[in-house]
Amino acid sequence: MRRVLGKAVDLKTLDGVLELSWHADQLRRLGAGLEPDLLRGRLVTTVSRVRRNGRTSFRRERGA
Template sequence: MRALLGGIADLKVLDGVLDISRHTDQIHRLGKRPVPDPDRGSLATTIAMVRRNGRTSFRAKRGGS
């Protein structure tokens, strides 16, 4: 999957977005219940990010065009 995505996007940027979103998911989980999920995968994180923010999750906010 990374090879496919690497052809259309900067993987360092995607990794950064997923990392921030993973931490955001854990904070949301802590707000709802006292148990974080340290084994949450990238796909589950991406789905949660798109549900929370919509397609704008992938739009450049700063420094992009």
């Protein structure tokens, strides 16, 4: 899957975005009094990011 995806996007950037999202999700869990979910995968992290931020989740520009 990464080979195909790599033709459409910069994988290094995508990995960075997903890693930041994963850490943000863990902080949200801790803030809600839950234990961190260390086994949370890339797909679940991506879906939660899109649900939280909408289609603008992966825009290059900052701000609204």
